[in-house]
Every structure is written in C-alpha cells, then in structure tokens.
Amino acid sequence: MKKLPLLFKSLSIHYRLLWAYSLTFLFILGLAGFVIYSVVRTTIERNIEKELENSTRTILNMVKTAIDASIRNHLRAIAENNRDIINDLYNKANNQLMSHRDAKNRAKQILLSQSIGKSGYIYCIDHRGIIKVHPKDELIGTDLSKNDFIKVQKIKKIGYIEYDWANPGEEGKRAKALYMTYFAPWDWIISVSSYRDEFKELLSTEDFKQNILSITFGKTGYPYIIDSQGLLVIHPKLSGTNIFNSKDENGRMFIQEICERKNGKIIYPWKNPDEIKAREKLVIFNYIPELDWIVASSSYLEEFYHPLTTIAYSIGATVLIMFTLIIPITWLVSSRLAKPLQEMITLFETGARSGFTHRLDVKWGGEMDEVAKNYNRFIGTLETTRQQLQKSHSELEKRVEERTEELSSWIRELEKRNSEDALLREMGEMIQVCNTSEEIYKVLKQYCNLFFPDTSGCLSIYKKSDTTLAPVVSWGDPDDRSTPFLSEECWALRKGKSYLVKAEEPSLICSHLKDAPNRDALCTPLMVREEVLGLLLIMVPPNASLSSGAGSRPILESKQSLAITISEHLALALVNIRLRENLKRQSILDPLTGLYNRRFLSDNLKREIHNMKRHNYSIGVLMIDVDHFKKFNDTYGHECGDAVLSELGRFLQDNIRRNDIACRYGGEEFVLILSRVQQDQVLAIAQKLCLSIRENLKVRWQNTTHTITVSIGASLCSPDQSAEGSLNNADHALYRAKTNGRDQVAWENESIELKAD
Known part of the structure; x- marks a missing residue:
C-alpha cells in the first residue's frame, strides 16, 4: 500500500488525470447504484413475503369456512332427521298404534344404530343433564351437568357447539363438533357429535377449487394444497399426484420438509422439464389440522425481482x-x-x-x-x-x-x-364484524372514498321481487347517483366480469350510463358461485385527471384489479350476512303459524319490561287457548289441527296493533304482548279479539268450513312485576276462563269475570 503513492507520483500528468478521473467516477456511480439497488431489493423482498402470506391466509380462511359449514350442516341434518323419526313414533303412540314405552324403545334402537364418522355417536339428555340414551348402557341415568358443554346444551337445547374432548383411553383432547335439537314431549335433547377431524370426506374441493386456482403470483406463481403424506389435493396440473419424495436441484427433499414443518416458508432451487437451469423458488405454507392439509403459495423469486x-x-x-x-x-x-x-x-x-x-x-x-x-x-x-x-x-x-x-x-x-x-x-376486518347489510354499506362508502379518491360511484343490489338493481350506497358527487335499472342494461352483468368504459376510445356504453356520456366508468359485478348479487360502479368526474400517476395509466384501468378484489370481499360478506339473517329469522319464528316462537317471546318480554320500568308505563299480556282443540285432532286429524293453528296465527297477525307482538306459546296456546296500555284497553282488546275469532275466523279443510272459539286470560304487567309473573297471572286467568265454560275472557283478578258476547 505504501508504494501506491510513490507509483502515482512517478506517472506523467496525463496518466494521473486518467486514473484519478476514471476511479473517482467509477466509485461515485458504483456507490449510487449500490444504494439504489439495495433500497429497491429490500422493498421488493418485504412485499413478496407479505403478498404470499396474505394469499395463503386468504386460502386458509376459505377452506376453514367450507369445513365449518359442511360439519354443521351434516350434523344438523342427522339431528333433525332423527327428531322427525321420534316425533313420528310419538304420534303413533298418541294414536294408540303402539305404547309410549315401545315408542321410546324403538327410538333408542334407531338412535344407537347410527354412527357418526369413525367414533361419533348419538346420545340424549334431559333438561337436567341426565343421560337418557347412550351407546354405553352403564352411563344411562348419569348426571353430566358438571361438564361445560352439557351446561350449554341445557340452556340452548337447539343449535351447534364445539368443544375439546378426550374419551377414556385417549392421550389428549381433540376438537369435537355437536349439533342438538330438542324433542319436548319426552324432554330429550337429541345430540349428534363426533370429532371434527373425522369429517374430511364431507368436504368437496370443487366448492372452492376454482377460486384457489384463480389466484396467481407474478407470471407463473400459483397456490396449491397437499396433505401430510405429500398427496396433491389441489394443483393447477398435478391434482391427485403424490410428490412426497420430490427433490430439488440440490437433492433436498423439500416436500418432506414442508410436510414435517406444516407451517413456515422455504426457498429451494427448481427446474421445470422444459427449462435450461434451476431458479430460486419461494413457498409459504400453513396447516389445517382438521383435514390434514397444508395450504401453500409459491412463485419464482426472479419474477418478483x-x-x-x-x-x-x-x-x-x-x-x-x-x-x-x-x-x-x-x-x-x-x-x-x-x-x-x-x-x-x-x-x-x-x-x-x-x-x-x-x-x-x-x-x-x-x-x-x-x-x-x-x-x-x-x-x-x-x-x-x-x-x-x-x-x-x-x-x-x-x-x-x-x-x-x-x-x-x-x-x-x-x-x-x-x-x-x-x-x-382494515376494510375486511370491519366487514367481518358487521351484523347487517346496512352496516356493510356504510363501511364500503367510507373506504371507497379512500380507495378511489376524486371519483364518484355507487353500489346497486338486486331487489328481491324482480331483476331490477337499486342503489343502496353512493359516494362522490351527489349528481352521479344512479337510478334503478335492469340487469340487461349493464355489459358487466351480462358478461359476468368487470367491464371498463373509456371515454377517449370508442366502446359499447352500458345503457344505465346514458346520463353520463364521455366519461370513464368501471362496472364490476358482485358474484358468488356464478350468482350475481349486485354491481359496483365507479366513474371519473368530468375534467378530472386521467392519469393515476404511475406510468401514466388511466385512473380506472389502474384501479380495475382493486375494484375486483373489493367486489369479491363484498359479495362474500353480503352472502354471509344474508345467511346469518335467515338463520336468525328461522330461530325466532314458528314454522307452522309464522308467528314468533316462545324463545323470542321470553327475550322480547324481558326487554319490554325493562323499557317499561325505565319509562313508567304498563303492558298487557293475553294468553289465548283454542277451545276443544283436541277434538279437532281426534276427529279430523292433526293436519286439520295444524290448519286451525295456521289460520289463527294469520288472523292474530292481521288483527293486532302494529306495536303489539303475537307469539305461539306452545301447542294450541298463543300469547299477545300489548305495549303501552291500561286495564280497560287490555280488556277491550281481549273481548274484541274473542268475539272476532268466534264470528269471523273460518277454517276450510277438505271442502268443510270450521269455526273455532278461544278462551283468553288477560293480565296487566306493572313496572314492579317480572316477566314470569305476568305470564303466570295470564295463565291463571286463562284457566278460570276455561273452567267457567270457555269462549270468554277472564282477568287476572278473580273479582272480574268477563263474557265475550
């Protein structure tokens, strides 16, 4: 190193200038290039892993959602089918075709003859948690109420639960799924249960295979699913092939490593048959224990670089x-x-x-x-x-x-x-916690202003009654709000995919955009399994900049992929919300009469009493019983009895005030909750209803018209009373009305007896 200065001094001036300028110039440009290269490489590497992790997580959630739905629906179908069988045996016993004891024994035989998965079974407990039916006879009569899941069963009686459980002889607990339904005449909670990992055969990969394979990374990247034995469950080309012993260019058994680790990421060199040399490939993977599946996302690093x-x-x-x-x-x-x-x-x-x-x-x-x-x-x-x-x-x-x-x-x-x-x-997290479609619309409006600034747009949803789409939420210029239109008026809805209208290029313009000529517009349909739910419309306002700032691409063209992603998230969220609302509606409505059921009555009465105490007003309770209903069943059959109950349910719904609530309490008993009334109003409504049923309610059955009468027990619930007390008072009054001859109204106070005439 000490000789270099001496050597430099010994050179002539033109050599000195040559070396000095050349080395300095190379150093500066090399340093600048290295800094730029390092910054860009770090940013790209961070985005590669984040993109693959997000895609893998999305696929994982998609598969888990399909698993949960399949298990729940399978167990529910078995439970409700067995409840119908037991109900049929119970009706035969009531019709004296067999004894009740024989009916119960036959029901037990049917339940115990069924197996759920590999080790699952059906058992029954009563409302106290005591076993009534079980594959092991020594457990009959055992009290299981100390178990947490039994406590839940005693409260819910109907529905789906999950818990961890280990049978005797098993080393550790495993996730278990259970669906239960309630058969009230025998006080049986019919429970169908099995371990979740035994339902693998219920899941059909066709439900989500196309959605998974439609995801790509770079030019050739793709996701796939394998099991822990190396069998490809879903793959763009090799589905059903076992690649457990596959090796990379260095002889590394990378598939075995993935199957052993189950979660994580690896990088390995890979060369396809038609390629000259191997390239580095990145794989990020996660594990689904219920199916023994590993969800993986892979792509060549050079495509990202x-x-x-x-x-x-x-x-x-x-x-x-x-x-x-x-x-x-x-x-x-x-x-x-x-x-x-x-x-x-x-x-x-x-x-x-x-x-x-x-x-x-x-x-x-x-x-x-x-x-x-x-x-x-x-x-x-x-x-x-x-x-x-x-x-x-x-x-x-x-x-x-x-x-x-x-x-x-x-x-x-x-x-x-x-x-x-x-x-x-962030938007996905907000949508997941929404309880109604309206909440989802509010979230969409907030984030569309962030995703698509300086644009206008709206979301239109199909009406239930016809094929018309009506706007439910909009953003941007109020003058750009869409009006209802038919599905045939939009090219995107016809094609089933996103459609871009460019003002500067000749193209077919959707008919519903006729009021917005010479403007860029993007129509993106909301679709789930080829079912169209609605349309997401985005428009560029007049005189707006046509450049997105990235490569001089038009705004809507650069946002088209983002709009498609948003529409997919939104469509799935709306389908889930609708399914949840339908399930909730089914859980609180009586299927025969269309009225609210006893469960809804209990919850609503408690809320009404709470509001009554806060605002200091009274509510009325009417308990209604069909007179001589058993004779209808015995004389004309249960189908005629069901017709009577159905007609009475419609009659009550049509003849009560808008704020009052009609419920089926059980059997032939109904309950009306009258809001903000006094004693004289309760009595007047009860008398009018009793008289109107006697004179106006006609039940047609098999070319015969029947009339019915009812007995009504009335009570007034004041702020110092409980829900149970109000129902008990009305029930006692109903008993007096039936004892005194039926077809009349009785008040909770024994000193007041009223005849409905």
Missing part, C-alpha cells in the same frame, strides 16, 4: 457509457497539456495565469514556434472541450433526473400498493 433487474441493467449501461466517454476525453486533455509544460514551463505558468482568452505570440521560430502554435491550439481545444464537457454534464444531469424520476415513480407505486393492501385488510 424483474423490476430490480431492469434497474440494475440501466445503472450498468449508464456506468459503461460514461466510463467509455471519460477515458478518451481525459487521455486527450492530459496528453496535450503535458508536452508544452515539459518544454516551456515558465511560459506556461504565465499563460495559465492569463486564462483561456490569451494566446502565445509566435516569435521564437523553429520548433519553439511549433510549440507556441501547439499551445495556442491547445488552449483553443481546452475551451472547446470545456463547452463539450458542460454540454455532456447537462445531458448527464438530465438523464440522471429522468432515471431518478422513474425510480421514484416505481417506489410511489409500491408504497401505493402497500397502502391499498393495508386498507383492504
């Missing part, structure tokens, strides 16, 4: 060009400067002080004149070279600015995508 390769080539080309230019220029300048300095050092010192505007006089003659001429020419050449260098410097600065702006544009695009991904996750 393509922008980085472009940047590296650009930097390398720039360095090579500049280095090629600087060497001859430096060599020429140093050579022309060195020779005159060697022969006329003193004269050159004077000339150097005078600047480029002075010239040497040709007065020495001979070779000295040639030196003077050369000096003058050299000075002129220096001036020309300076101008050339200045011009080259300006061009270089311009090119550097262009490259910097291009790099900045790429970085802004990456930051924008990261921001959109974060907003998508």
Whole structure:
C-alpha cells in the first residue's frame, strides 16, 4: 500500500488525470447504484413475503369456512332427521298404534344404530343433564351437568357447539363438533357429535377449487394444497399426484420438509422439464389440522425481482457509457497539456495565469514556434472541450433526473400498493364484524372514498321481487347517483366480469350510463358461485385527471384489479350476512303459524319490561287457548289441527296493533304482548279479539268450513312485576276462563269475570 503513492507520483500528468478521473467516477456511480439497488431489493423482498402470506391466509380462511359449514350442516341434518323419526313414533303412540314405552324403545334402537364418522355417536339428555340414551348402557341415568358443554346444551337445547374432548383411553383432547335439537314431549335433547377431524370426506374441493386456482403470483406463481403424506389435493396440473419424495436441484427433499414443518416458508432451487437451469423458488405454507392439509403459495423469486433487474441493467449501461466517454476525453486533455509544460514551463505558468482568452505570440521560430502554435491550439481545444464537457454534464444531469424520476415513480407505486393492501385488510376486518347489510354499506362508502379518491360511484343490489338493481350506497358527487335499472342494461352483468368504459376510445356504453356520456366508468359485478348479487360502479368526474400517476395509466384501468378484489370481499360478506339473517329469522319464528316462537317471546318480554320500568308505563299480556282443540285432532286429524293453528296465527297477525307482538306459546296456546296500555284497553282488546275469532275466523279443510272459539286470560304487567309473573297471572286467568265454560275472557283478578258476547 505504501508504494501506491510513490507509483502515482512517478506517472506523467496525463496518466494521473486518467486514473484519478476514471476511479473517482467509477466509485461515485458504483456507490449510487449500490444504494439504489439495495433500497429497491429490500422493498421488493418485504412485499413478496407479505403478498404470499396474505394469499395463503386468504386460502386458509376459505377452506376453514367450507369445513365449518359442511360439519354443521351434516350434523344438523342427522339431528333433525332423527327428531322427525321420534316425533313420528310419538304420534303413533298418541294414536294408540303402539305404547309410549315401545315408542321410546324403538327410538333408542334407531338412535344407537347410527354412527357418526369413525367414533361419533348419538346420545340424549334431559333438561337436567341426565343421560337418557347412550351407546354405553352403564352411563344411562348419569348426571353430566358438571361438564361445560352439557351446561350449554341445557340452556340452548337447539343449535351447534364445539368443544375439546378426550374419551377414556385417549392421550389428549381433540376438537369435537355437536349439533342438538330438542324433542319436548319426552324432554330429550337429541345430540349428534363426533370429532371434527373425522369429517374430511364431507368436504368437496370443487366448492372452492376454482377460486384457489384463480389466484396467481407474478407470471407463473400459483397456490396449491397437499396433505401430510405429500398427496396433491389441489394443483393447477398435478391434482391427485403424490410428490412426497420430490427433490430439488440440490437433492433436498423439500416436500418432506414442508410436510414435517406444516407451517413456515422455504426457498429451494427448481427446474421445470422444459427449462435450461434451476431458479430460486419461494413457498409459504400453513396447516389445517382438521383435514390434514397444508395450504401453500409459491412463485419464482426472479419474477418478483424483474423490476430490480431492469434497474440494475440501466445503472450498468449508464456506468459503461460514461466510463467509455471519460477515458478518451481525459487521455486527450492530459496528453496535450503535458508536452508544452515539459518544454516551456515558465511560459506556461504565465499563460495559465492569463486564462483561456490569451494566446502565445509566435516569435521564437523553429520548433519553439511549433510549440507556441501547439499551445495556442491547445488552449483553443481546452475551451472547446470545456463547452463539450458542460454540454455532456447537462445531458448527464438530465438523464440522471429522468432515471431518478422513474425510480421514484416505481417506489410511489409500491408504497401505493402497500397502502391499498393495508386498507383492504382494515376494510375486511370491519366487514367481518358487521351484523347487517346496512352496516356493510356504510363501511364500503367510507373506504371507497379512500380507495378511489376524486371519483364518484355507487353500489346497486338486486331487489328481491324482480331483476331490477337499486342503489343502496353512493359516494362522490351527489349528481352521479344512479337510478334503478335492469340487469340487461349493464355489459358487466351480462358478461359476468368487470367491464371498463373509456371515454377517449370508442366502446359499447352500458345503457344505465346514458346520463353520463364521455366519461370513464368501471362496472364490476358482485358474484358468488356464478350468482350475481349486485354491481359496483365507479366513474371519473368530468375534467378530472386521467392519469393515476404511475406510468401514466388511466385512473380506472389502474384501479380495475382493486375494484375486483373489493367486489369479491363484498359479495362474500353480503352472502354471509344474508345467511346469518335467515338463520336468525328461522330461530325466532314458528314454522307452522309464522308467528314468533316462545324463545323470542321470553327475550322480547324481558326487554319490554325493562323499557317499561325505565319509562313508567304498563303492558298487557293475553294468553289465548283454542277451545276443544283436541277434538279437532281426534276427529279430523292433526293436519286439520295444524290448519286451525295456521289460520289463527294469520288472523292474530292481521288483527293486532302494529306495536303489539303475537307469539305461539306452545301447542294450541298463543300469547299477545300489548305495549303501552291500561286495564280497560287490555280488556277491550281481549273481548274484541274473542268475539272476532268466534264470528269471523273460518277454517276450510277438505271442502268443510270450521269455526273455532278461544278462551283468553288477560293480565296487566306493572313496572314492579317480572316477566314470569305476568305470564303466570295470564295463565291463571286463562284457566278460570276455561273452567267457567270457555269462549270468554277472564282477568287476572278473580273479582272480574268477563263474557265475550
């Protein structure tokens, strides 16, 4: 190292300039290129793993949702089918076709003859948690109420639960699924249960295979699903193939490693049969224990690093060009400067002080004149070279600015995508906790203003009655709000995929956009399993910028992929909300009469009494019983009895006030909750209802018209009473009405007896 300064001093000036300029220039450009390359590479690597992790998590949630739905529906079908069988046996016993004891024994035989999965079974407990039916006879009569899941069964009686359980002889607990339904006449809670990992055969991969395979990463990246034995469950080309013993280019058993680890990520070299050399491949994977499946997302790293390769080539080309230019220029300048300095050092010192505007006089003659001429020419050449260098410097600065702006544009695009991904996750979390469609619409409006700034749009949903779509939420300019339209008026709905209308290009414009001509618009349908739920419409306002700022792409074209993703999330959320609302409605309505059931009555009466105590008002309770209902069943059959109950339910619904609530209490008993009434109002409503049923309610059955009468027990619930007390008072009054001859109204106070005439 100490010899380098001495060696440098021994060089002539033109060599010194050559080496100094060349090395300095290479160092500066190399350092700048290295910094740019490192920053971009770090950003890309972070985004690669985040994109694959998000996609893997999305697929994992999709499969788990399908598992939960399959298990729940399977167990529910078995439970409700067995309840219907028991009900049929119970009806036969009531019709004296067999004894009740024989009916119960037959029901037990049927229940115990069924197996659920590999080790699941059916058992029955009563409302106290005591076993009534069980595959093991020694457990009959055992009290299981100390178990947490039995406590839940005693409370719910009907529904689906999950819990961890280990049978005797098993080492650890496993997740268990149970669906129960209640058969009230025998006080049996019919329970169908089995371990969740025994329902693998219920799940059909066709339900979500296409959705999974439609996801891609880069040019050739894709997701796939394998089990722990290396069998490909879902794959774009090799579904059903076992790749457990597959090796990469280095002989590494990477599939076995994935199957053993079950969660994580690996990078391995891979070469397809038609490729010349191996490329690095990244795989991120997660495990689903119920199915023994591993969900994986994979792609070649070089496909994500393509922008980085472009940047590296650009930097390398720039360095090579500049280095090629600087060497001859430096060599020429140093050579022309060195020779005159060697022969006329003193004269050159004077000339150097005078600047480029002075010239040497040709007065020495001979070779000295040639030196003077050369000096003058050299000075002129220096001036020309300076101008050339200045011009080259300006061009270089311009090119550097262009490259910097291009790099900045790429970085802004990456930051924008990261921001959109974060907003998508945030919106997804908000949608998941929404309880109604209206809440989802509010969330959509808030985030559409963030996703699509400086645009207008709306979400239109199909009406239940026809094929018309009506807007449910909009954002942006109020004048851009859409009006109801038919599905045939939109090309996106016809094609079943996103449709972009460009104002600057001739294209077919949707009929429902006729009031917005010469404007860019994007129509994206909301679809779930080829069923269209609605349409997401986005429009660019007039005089708005047509550039998104990233590669001069139009706004809607750059947002089309984002709009499709949002519509997919939104469609799944709306389907889930509708399913949840239907299940809730089924859980509180009586299927025969269409009235609210006893469960809803209990919850609603408690809320009504709570409000009554806060606002200091009274409510009325009417308990209604169909007179001689058993005779209808015995004489005309249970179907005629069901027709009587159904007609009475419709009659009550049509003849009560809007704020009052009609419920089926059980059997032929009904309960009316009258809000904000006094005693005289309760009595008047009860008498009017009793009389109207007797005179106006007609039940047609098998070409015969029947009339019925009812007995009504009435009570007034004051703020100091409980829900149970009010129902008990009405029940006691009903008993007196039936004892006194039926077809009348009785008040909770025994001193008041009222005849409905």
